[in-house]
Amino acid sequence: MLSDATVDVSARRDxxxxxxxxxAPSLLELWRDRPEQRLPWHFIRRPEVGLTMLRGRAGGDGQxxxxxxxxxxxxxxEVDRRLMGHAYLLGRDLQHxxxxxxxxxxxxxxxxxxxxxxxxxxxxxxxxxEERALASRKAAATTVDFFTLVRGED
Amino acid sequence: MEATSLLRPGFADPVMHAQETFRMxxxxxxxxxxxxxxxxxxxxxxxxxPATAALCLTLLDHETPLWLDPSLESDEVWTFLRFHxxxxxxxxxxxxxxxxxxxxxxxxxxFAQGTPEYPDTSATLICQVEGLREHGPxxxxxxxxxxxxxxxxxxFPATFLEEWEGNQARFPRGxxxxxxxxxxxxxxxxxxxxxx
Amino acid sequence: MYVAVKGxxxxxxxxxxxxxxxxxxxxEVPELSLPQIEQQLSLAVDRVMTEGxxxxxxxxxxxxxxxRGDMIEAIFLVRAYRTTLPRFGASEPLDTxxxxxxxxxxxxxxxxxxxxxxxxxxxxxxxxxxxxxAEDGVHPEARxxxxxxxxxxxxxxxxLDAEGLIESSEVDDSRPVADVTREAESFPADRDARLQxxxxxxxxxxxxxxxxxxxxxxxxxxxxxxxxxxxxxxxxIPEELGFAIEIGEITVTExxxxxxxxxxxxxxxKFTRGYGLxxxxxxxKAMSMALVDRALRARELGEASGAPAQDEEFxxxxxxxxxxxxxxxxxxxxHYVDFQSELSILRNxxxxxxxxxxxxxxxx
Numbered sequence: 001m002l003s004d005a006t007v008d009v010s011a012r013r014d015x016x017x018x019x020x021x022x023x024a025p026s027l028l029e030l031w032r033d034r035p036e037q038r039l040p041w042h043f044i045r046r047p048e049v050g051l052t053m054l055r056g057r058a059g060g061d062g063q064x065x066x067x068x069x070x071x072x073x074x075x076x077x078e079v080d081r082r083l084m085g086h087a088y089l090l091g092r093d094l095q096h097x098x099x100x101x102x103x104x105x106x107x108x109x110x111x112x113x114x115x116x117x118x119x120x121x122x123x124x125x126x127x128x129x130e131e132r133a134l135a136s137r138k139a140a141a142t143t144v145d146f147f148t149l150v151r152g153e154d
Numbered sequence: 155m156e157a158t159s160l161l162r163p164g165f166a167d168p169v170m171h172a173q174e175t176f177r178m179x180x181x182x183x184x185x186x187x188x189x190x191x192x193x194x195x196x197x198x199x200x201x202x203x204p205a206t207a208a209l210c211l212t213l214l215d216h217e218t219p220l221w222l223d224p225s226l227e228s229d230e231v232w233t234f235l236r237f238h239x240x241x242x243x244x245x246x247x248x249x250x251x252x253x254x255x256x257x258x259x260x261x262x263x264x265f266a267q268g269t270p271e272y273p274d275t276s277a278t279l280i281c282q283v284e285g286l287r288e289h290g291p292x293x294x295x296x297x298x299x300x301x302x303x304x305x306x307x308x309x310f311p312a313t314f315l316e317e318w319e320g321n322q323a324r325f326p327r328g329x330x331x332x333x334x335x336x337x338x339x340x341x342x343x344x345x346x347x348x349x350x
Numbered sequence: 351m352y353v354a355v356k357g358x359x360x361x362x363x364x365x366x367x368x369x370x371x372x373x374x375x376x377x378e379v380p381e382l383s384l385p386q387i388e389q390q391l392s393l394a395v396d397r398v399m400t401e402g403x404x405x406x407x408x409x410x411x412x413x414x415x416x417x418r419g420d421m422i423e424a425i426f427l428v429r430a431y432r433t434t435l436p437r438f439g440a441s442e443p444l445d446t447x448x449x450x451x452x453x454x455x456x457x458x459x460x461x462x463x464x465x466x467x468x469x470x471x472x473x474x475x476x477x478x479x480x481x482x483x484a485e486d487g488v489h490p491e492a493r494x495x496x497x498x499x500x501x502x503x504x505x506x507x508x509x510l511d512a513e514g515l516i517e518s519s520e521v522d523d524s525r526p527v528a529d530v531t532r533e534a535e536s537f538p539a540d541r542d543a544r545l546q547x548x549x550x551x552x553x554x555x556x557x558x559x560x561x562x563x564x565x566x567x568x569x570x571x572x573x574x575x576x577x578x579x580x581x582x583x584x585x586x587i588p589e590e591l592g593f594a595i596e597i598g599e600i601t602v603t604e605x606x607x608x609x610x611x612x613x614x615x616x617x618x619x620k621f622t623r624g625y626g627l628x629x630x631x632x633x634x635k636a637m638s639m640a641l642v643d644r645a646l647r648a649r650e651l652g653e654a655s656g657a658p659a660q661d662e663e664f665x666x667x668x669x670x671x672x673x674x675x676x677x678x679x680x681x682x683x684x685h686y687v688d689f690q691s692e693l694s695i696l697r698n699x700x701x702x703x704x705x706x707x708x709x710x711x712x713x714x
Contacts, residue, residue: 050437061447071405092408144468
């Protein structure tokens with residue numbers, strides 16, 4: 001495997017998820033002036049757009065089937081000649097993929113990890129949670145209260 | 155171990171280089187016996203010839219299980235192929251869409267032969283040899299060849315002619331072969347007849 | 351006889367220019383932007399993604415703009431674009447149990463745990479044209495509840511499962527998954543191939559087929575057990591990592607139909623299930639898909655009656671609107687030579703007919 005064995009897989013899955021779900025402008029804004037930008041790096045695989053077949057399960061819990069594809073952009077980089085970072089994300093944003101791959105590389109280094117988690121990952125995670133909570137609260141406002149309806153009051 | 159010391163880069167320009175390589179293999183298969191040189195610059199893992207690596211990067215993906223000759227296998231090779239091609243490892247010869255082999259193959263029938271309805275589902279064998287030259291003791295006839303072509307392959311075990319006859323007897327099923335030596339390739343599709 | 355084949359080149363080129371101008375319409379009217387289409391014609395975008403079988407909101411919006419709003423043309427454009435991209439692999443199955451729900455209703459249980467959440471629906475609107483929308487500057491605001499919905503909501507099928515009154519799903523992840531875009535369809539088709547074909551299938555066709563089962567052509571007594579719409583995470587395992595990572599989130603609509611089943615020699619009476627899943631908010635599509643999925647299980651459940659919606663060859667061969675439009679619309683392309691040969695056959699037949707008639711008359 002091309003990942004450093006010392007990196008905790010669940011921590012890495014977590015930041016990769018936050019990076020993939022981030023809105024590209026927010027991510028690029030947080031990443032733009034970071035000092036880690038100065039570390040030398042190069043592409044192992046330039047940002048590349050392709051497809052992933054999305055699968056579902058019959059009945060939500062049964063046999064797998066192919067639902068349809070989605071565009072995906074992937075990118076791999078090497079930072080400082082020792083850290084390899086990968087990004088896979090839905091959509092076709094090449095800059096987003098590059099930033100996510102470089103951050104994935106840097107986050108594997110204990111010297112940068114804590115600071116990048118604080119300055120980049122946590123703000124993105126917070127924004128995502130806020131957005132999700134707001135959508136959920138709007139949906140919650142449309143919950144049917146049968147008792148109220150029967151009384152004909154509101 | 156540094157992760158990066160394991161991974162060699164793929165095509166510098168994935169789209170152009172894959173297209174160039176595809177054109178090369180298309181020409182080689184349409185003109186059996188003729189030599190074609192890969193112009194793409196690659197530094198593949200040690201056991202793969204440069205043209206083999208170019209063919210793998212062009213033809214393999216996650217839907218093409220690969221059979222790799224045990225003598226060519228190493229962590230470095232698998233890391234290279236898994237990263238750049240995403241191809242799964244075939245557990246059996248018969249499950250492979252492609253095979254990379256060392257020398258002239260034996261046991262052609264053990265690879266996927268395709269079906270009468272879909273003869274295209276047979277395996278393509280990429281066989282690495284020491285030398286390939288345009289004129290030699292092997293005589294080739296068939297589609298894509300005006301009258302006859304000749305070819306020198308080394309090393310060349312005489313038993314291969316028998317293997318190839320067996321392959322021809324299975325037509326339209328049967329495997330296709332791409333011979334590779336360094337940067338040079340020669341196509342040997344199942345339609346080509348061979349004699350010494 | 352290829353007389354008329356050449357010479358159309360300039361006409362075609364000019365037709366394309368005229369099309370481009372007609373697409374733009376009156377230049378005095380502001381041009382549509384892709385974000386406008388994506389945001390304000392979002393259900394059209396969802397349908398193009400679902401039937402184009404490619405999740406990408408921006409591409410679907412572009413296709414709609416280019417196709418002047420013609421759905422099938424837009425779906426065709428998306429399908430064509432898809433063929434230019436390499437496929438990196440397949441995702442892990444979407445986990446709709448963990449959907450971030452924005453709509454969830456059941457027609458079978460009033461008081462199901464988690465509640466009936468109407469979400470952004472046309473249901474219960476009065477279908478009166480709203481002339482306020484004809485003016486610009488409407489900024490409607492949704493009501494925001496104090497608390498979000500519960501993290502996860504049990505499925506209706508789970509409630510019935512506790513009583514053993516519903517069929518359970520069989521899961522065998524060692525089996526390869528059929529892909530109708532890679533392998534030619536063959537019959538009888540397995541459920542995975544059928545579901546994929548239905549997911550890509552034309553909404554109108556599936557709606558009519560589903561409707562036919564309700565009207566008695568292969569009655570399946572359906573209930574909308576549960577419909578849910580919301581966001582699910584997409585998980586993918588890159589070869590180079592070897593573990594699953596989330597690569598983003600998409601909106602999907604899921605429908606589970608429950609159907610009464612009287613039982614047979616081999617099966618006890620119970621509820622059976624039909625399933626629908628679609629990109630975005632495509633509720634009518636997901637419901638139709640679930641109805642037809644269930645109807646197509648007639649053979650497996652020993653209840654086939656020869657109704658059109660139970661005939662998988664008929665349904666699957668005619669559900670794809672890009673295929674259907676290709677074959678139906680090709681009739682307008684030049685058939686000059688075919689028609690000349692038909693004409694000459696007809697003239698000969700007429701001549702024989704007239705000769706015979708004349709002979710018969712002479713004989714009398």
